[in-house]
Amino acid sequence: MSGTTSPPRVVVRLGSLELANPIMPASGCFGPELGQIVDLNRLGAMVTKTVFADPRSGNPAHRLGETYGGMLNSVGIPSDGAAAFAAELLPRYRAWSPPTIVSLGGLTEEEYWVAAERLADVDGIAAFELNVSCPNLEAGGHELGAVPAAVERVVRGVVDRVSVPVIAKLTPNVTSIAAIAQASEAGGAAAVTAINALQGMAVDPKTRQSRIGTTTAGLTGPAIKPVALRCVWQAARAVSIPVIGVGGITTVDDVIEFILAGATAVQVGSATFTRPDTMIRLVDELEERLIAMGVADIAELVGALELGPAHHDLAEEASAG
Amino acid sequence: MAGVVAAAALVRLPDSGVLAPKQPKPVLAEAPVIGNVAITPEYRRLTLESPAIARSAQPGQFVMLTIARPEDPAPVLPRPMAIYGWDREAGTFDVVYRIVGEGTRRLARWEAGSAMVVVGPLGRGFTLPDRKGSVLFLGRGIGTCSLTSLAGEATAAGFQLHAVASARHRDALVGDEVYRAAGAVQVVTATDDDGSSAPAVLRELLAPLSGGDLVAVYACGSNRLLALGVELASATGAEVQVSLEAHMACGLGFCHGCAAGRPGLPHETPLVCADGPVFRYASPGGGER
Numbered sequence: 001m002s003g004t005t006s007p008p009r010v011v012v013r014l015g016s017l018e019l020a021n022p023i024m025p026a027s028g029c030f031g032p033e034l035g036q037i038v039d040l041n042r043l044g045a046m047v048t049k050t051v052f053a054d055p056r057s058g059n060p061a062h063r064l065g066e067t068y069g070g071m072l073n074s075v076g077i078p079s080d081g082a083a084a085f086a087a088e089l090l091p092r093y094r095a096w097s098p099p100t101i102v103s104l105g106g107l108t109e110e111e112y113w114v115a116a117e118r119l120a121d122v123d124g125i126a127a128f129e130l131n132v133s134c135p136n137l138e139a140g141g142h143e144l145g146a147v148p149a150a151v152e153r154v155v156r157g158v159v160d161r162v163s164v165p166v167i168a169k170l171t172p173n174v175t176s177i178a179a180i181a182q183a184s185e186a187g188g189a190a191a192v193t194a195i196n197a198l199q200g201m202a203v204d205p206k207t208r209q210s211r212i213g214t215t216t217a218g219l220t221g222p223a224i225k226p227v228a229l230r231c232v233w234q235a236a237r238a239v240s241i242p243v244i245g246v247g248g249i250t251t252v253d254d255v256i257e258f259i260l261a262g263a264t265a266v267q268v269g270s271a272t273f274t275r276p277d278t279m280i281r282l283v284d285e286l287e288e289r290l291i292a293m294g295v296a297d298i299a300e301l302v303g304a305l306e307l308g309p310a311h312h313d314l315a316e317e318a319s320a321g
Numbered sequence: 322m323a324g325v326v327a328a329a330a331l332v333r334l335p336d337s338g339v340l341a342p343k344q345p346k347p348v349l350a351e352a353p354v355i356g357n358v359a360i361t362p363e364y365r366r367l368t369l370e371s372p373a374i375a376r377s378a379q380p381g382q383f384v385m386l387t388i389a390r391p392e393d394p395a396p397v398l399p400r401p402m403a404i405y406g407w408d409r410e411a412g413t414f415d416v417v418y419r420i421v422g423e424g425t426r427r428l429a430r431w432e433a434g435s436a437m438v439v440v441g442p443l444g445r446g447f448t449l450p451d452r453k454g455s456v457l458f459l460g461r462g463i464g465t466c467s468l469t470s471l472a473g474e475a476t477a478a479g480f481q482l483h484a485v486a487s488a489r490h491r492d493a494l495v496g497d498e499v500y501r502a503a504g505a506v507q508v509v510t511a512t513d514d515d516g517s518s519a520p521a522v523l524r525e526l527l528a529p530l531s532g533g534d535l536v537a538v539y540a541c542g543s544n545r546l547l548a549l550g551v552e553l554a555s556a557t558g559a560e561v562q563v564s565l566e567a568h569m570a571c572g573l574g575f576c577h578g579c580a581a582g583r584p585g586l587p588h589e590t591p592l593v594c595a596d597g598p599v600f601r602y603a604s605p606g607g608g609e610r
Contacts, residue, residue: 031575033595037349037440049575058589064568064578066424069394071570075577078589222394250394270397273570275387275438276349 008290009297012044012265014242015165015190017099017127019044019265022298023255023283026246026269027103027129027169028075032092038277040096044265048085048093050105050131053115055081059136065202065211070223070248071270072200074136074214077105082118090124099126101167104158107137109150113157120162127164130154130189133171133196135218145171145196148183155187165190167244170235172224173199177231178238185239193244193267194231198224221270222248229261236262236303250278252285256293262303345377347443347573351436355413357429362492364417364463365429366405372412374441378404380471381446381564381599384416385572387438388428396424401569401594403467404442406499417466417495443572444598447471447539447562449478454534457527457559458484458500459550461518464542465496467564467598471539472503480537483507483530485523487546490514520549531556538562540602551602561602567593 010021024045025034031049032040040046059076066072080088085102093100102125106112112130119125132145132154144150151168159166168184170177172195181192197218202211210216228247236243245263249255250271258266271278286298295301352369360366367386374384385399407414418425431437449456449471456475460468465486476482482505486497490512500508509526511518527549535557538550541564554561567579574595590596 029570029576031571031573033571033573033575036347036573049577058577058580061580062568063580064398064570064576066396066398069397071397073570073576073578078577078580221397273399273576274389274397276440276571276573277438 007287008295009299010287010290012242012298014127014167014244014265017045017165017190019099021283021286022259022263022265023279023286024098024101024244024265024267025272025279026267027131028073028077029269029272032089032095034272034276035096038280041098042280042283043096043098044283045099045101045126046093046096047101047129047267048089048103050077050079050103050134051082051085051115051119052077052079052105053082053111053118055079055084060213062211062213065217067200067202067219067223070200070219070221071273072202072212072217072219073197074212074217076136076214077131077134079105082115086119086122090122094124100124101127101129103129103131103169105131105134105137106154107144109144109154109157112154113161116158116161125164127167127190128158128162129167129169129193130158131169131196133169135171135173135197135199135216136214145180146174148179151180152183152187155184155189159188167191167193169193169196170231171196172227172231172247176234178234181235181239181243185241189241191242191244191264192235192239193246194235195224195228195247198227220248222250224248225254229257232258232263233261233305249282250274252282252289255282255286256289256301259298259301260303260305262305264302344445345379345442347441348373349438349440350374352439353436354431354433356433357431360417361495363419364495365420367416367418367428367431368413369416369437369439370411370413371439371441374439375407375412375414376409378407378414378442378470379446380474381467382442382444382470383467383572383598384414384439384441384443385569386416386428388424388431396427398424398570399438399440399572400424400428401443401566401572403470403564403598405466405469406473407470417463419463440572444594445596447564447599449475449480450536450560452536453479454536455481455483455506455530456537456539457530457535457550457553458482459487459538459540459543459546460485460496461487461541461543461546462489462493463495464564464566467541468539469496469499472500472505476504481506481534483527485509485511485527485546487511487518487523487543488513520545523549524552527553533557535559540564547602562599563602564599565593565597567598569594
């Protein structure tokens with residue numbers, strides 16, 4: 001409707017990291033292999049699968065399942081380890097221009113630090129995203145992300161060892177995601193990502209078995225979008241660092257909703273499986289939508305949710321009392 | 322690919338089981354639906370138009386079909402489907418499927434005139450041996466649909482095609498006409514309901530192959546048929562290739578939903594999607610065939 005206006009500004013910042021646009025993949029739902037069929041140079045950033053310090057195998061089959069509007073996965077983060085990642089996989093990302101955010105994992109606080117140390121001086125890493133939230137790890141791996149003090153120590157330990165921005169990816173499987181976000185900020189995180197997968201499950205009534213090898217799994221996709229929006233909203237109100245929103249984002253409406261709730265950038269996960277060109281379409285449609293909305297800079301929309309007179313902040317009440 | 326073979330339970334898959342790459346570059350296409358019709362009481366054939374896929378696909382490769390419509394959140398996962406056959410001139414290819422759940426029920430509702438997101442051709446397909454002779458196709462149920470695309474190629478290259486299409490009952494048979502149209506010298510349709518699918522029956526019918534010039538066996542959809550193929554192949558030193566099925570989310574190699582590796586090893590290869598779906602079979606006893 002707005003005639004000959006200049007294109008809206010979609011550049012966003014995560015600490016010292018500047019992205020050409022706010023659209024990036026969710027860790028685990030992306031790899032350079034996708035570049036065979038879509039132009040990865042259009043993305044705001046690329047996010048690797050989670051890298052552990054040492055090699056580890058993933059979970060037994062079945063690793064994938066489907067629920068209405070969602071999917072279950074229990075891949076369990078197979079990793080060739082930090083050294084092999086730096087030598088073999090990371091160079092494949094460098095064929096593309098967007099910054100590469102490397103996801104780090106661990107079962108203990110020290111494992112994150114070791115992984116960070118091994119990658120600290122490697123060229124081509126624009127930021128680290130700490131996966132303190134995978135629902136499919138053995139004991140230790142997911143409890144850690146539910147304890148604010150542990151998250152703060154993990155983040156601080158990595159921040160002390162690297163020179164690029166550190167992002168903490170938060171689990172929704174906690175009572176107060178605001179508390180975990182605040183702990184991340186206290187530890188020196190440049191941003192937080194909300195949310196990782198919800199814990200979920202699917203049962204085959206005929207065989208009386210879980211449809212997933214590990215019985216429980218991570219639920220993602222449009223089915224979790226309302227939970228993710230709520231978490232982004234609560235995290236964004238609790239911290240002054242940027243929030244990266246993720247959880248069921250499929251359409252440009254979803255992107256706008258997450259940004260209004262407080263997200264500075266967004267990640268796309270399951271929707272890349274549904275349609276591998278989803279992120280590229282969102283980059284295109286976001287610009288069109290901002291023009292239609294009369295928004296000159298996407299920053300105007302971040303956290304611009306308008307609260308009605310009946311607004312009722314359950315989280316604030318919970319933490320107050 | 323579209324079979325029912327559980328990868329880990331079935332075959333020892335050393336890295337050397339991965340066949341040599343012969344992979345055309347995959348594309349993402351919004352492919353017009355040309356047809357989506359019942360071809361037997363149990364099976365339906367979806368015909369899509371994508372010249373890029375139809376002209377580059379290799380026998381045994383697969384596609385990922387996005388069954389969800391743009392306005393619909395389900396199903397979230399695309400479906401890996403073996404390419405049943407193609408018309409390179411018309412730029413179309415076929416996928417044959419059976420309605421087994423919500424995803425395929427929705428797939429059956431796609432009508433000619435709409436356009437479906439499809440990625441392909443994907444994976445490493447079958448290879449024909451250098452040595453000329455007889456080749457044996459062993460497919461069961463929907464698994465046969467992973468083998469059909471190799472039939473014409475094999476006969477055109479001068480191989481004598483022997484094929485078994487096995488199923489629970491006659492309505493579940495599929496693919497045997499493709500074998501006949503390709504000029505197969507022997508087509509066996511075998512079903513459980515009349516006992517004709519029993520290994521002893523098939524062994525007798527196929528016995529002459531093991532005393533002859535059998536050079537390759539291609540299997541999909543049945544452990545029993547695969548075991549029979551391995552037995553027949555061992556007599557002549559024929560190669561055995563098997564197409565595997567697995568749940569997949571990406572089809573390209575980054576989701577790791579389909580890893581077929583042995584538990585406890587850090588390396589996740591092979592992936593059914595990117596290293597397969599066709600593997601050279603190596604018997605548990607040792608050597609590759």
